[in-house]
Amino acid sequence: MRWGPSGELSTVLWIGGAQWSGKSTVAWLLSRRFGLTAYHYDFHDARGHYDRALAQAARYPHRHAWQTLQAHDPDTTWVRPSPREMAEHSKRSHAERFGMVLDDLRALSSGRPLVAEGWGLRPELVAPLLADPRQAVFLVPTEGFRQRQLRELPRAAKVSAAVSDPERAQANRLERDRLLADDVVDRAGEHGLRVIEVDGRLSVGGLTTVVADHFSPWLT
Template sequence: MRWGPSGELGTVLWIGGAQWAGKTSVAWLLSRRFGVTAYHYDFHDARGHYDRALAHAGRYPHRHAWQVLQAHDPDTNWVRPSPEEMADNCKRGHVERFGMVLDDLRALSSGRPLVAEGWGLRPELVAPLLADPRQAVFLVPTEAFRQRRLRELPRAADVSAPVSDPRRARANRVARDRLPAEDVVERAREHGLRVVEVDGSLSVGGLAGVVADHFGPWLSRCGVS
């Protein structure tokens, strides 16, 4: 089930984009400053979503298949496919998982603004739910900042599974992650949604301030300046 602009998700503020752009930190800071609930996509995906996909293969066939392969033949996910094939698999998985996100958000909806963040919150999925385009923003790192994050955070390229060729798996992951990031920019602009390029010139607090200004009409309702 989906909810349109006048439904239960009318107060959700969406932070999508690419990996390693600061989405989680920004949402956390906004929750602390304005007292809003923060919904973290990766947290829920690694826990409840994983179990739901295993339990309901018919409802989540793509995600279910990916998880089974990850457990029994991770080379099929990380070593053998091309980055382009991996990016396409990601996109299909995000579509399935977005249904789980909506179920989660319905349970959290209270009439107050709620900030949802995650790279699976893609523009074409979010756009039909918006009452106003300013309810969504997409953070995407510049290529220079992406390379910096890869140097600073080894886990940004890690593959959390035993594979036959770790070097190739890491290279595939890095190349894969670049493709959805480029696609997010194109899709956001198609839907008239804002993209913020993250180049590292702002602190996390500064970036949170940019996003807070963007969401100003909704966050002002929380009674915190």
């Protein structure tokens, strides 16, 4: 795997975007079809990033503070902030955690191409690492598809934390996710990166084929 002039990985294929848009499944299918190594953002966050942020408060101050508050009072994360405040927090957290992502990707470096997926792989973070704009794509669901995912995915239907007002927490999360999805579209446009709107008309296999076509120069 090549390294860019700044020392960052320069041949990673990136799939970012919004929650519940099929990023993980598409990356997994691509890895099976084309022999790629797949990096799943949420998997690594749950199993490593959380502990790194707790252990290294000076390096990850925003993430560390959020985790400490969340552990003692989940309402400070899900109930009391406005959705816009939650969205701004998510963007700051993603920026901090992107350094962890790069560390993870370096550790996964091998002879196989690598595809990385996750909602924290935001356009403004990924863009400086790209040798070609086609190395990144961002999946964003339509409102109709988002509602379908909420009905069909148990983990999407409610906030898992023990909060005082579950309905408000879920409403806040949904509006936060809409704001972040809109922001992804705007930032991708600023950097000349492609956004694919996911409306459910394509099967997940069909969506994977569209993404594979976008990445085709690196999938031979």
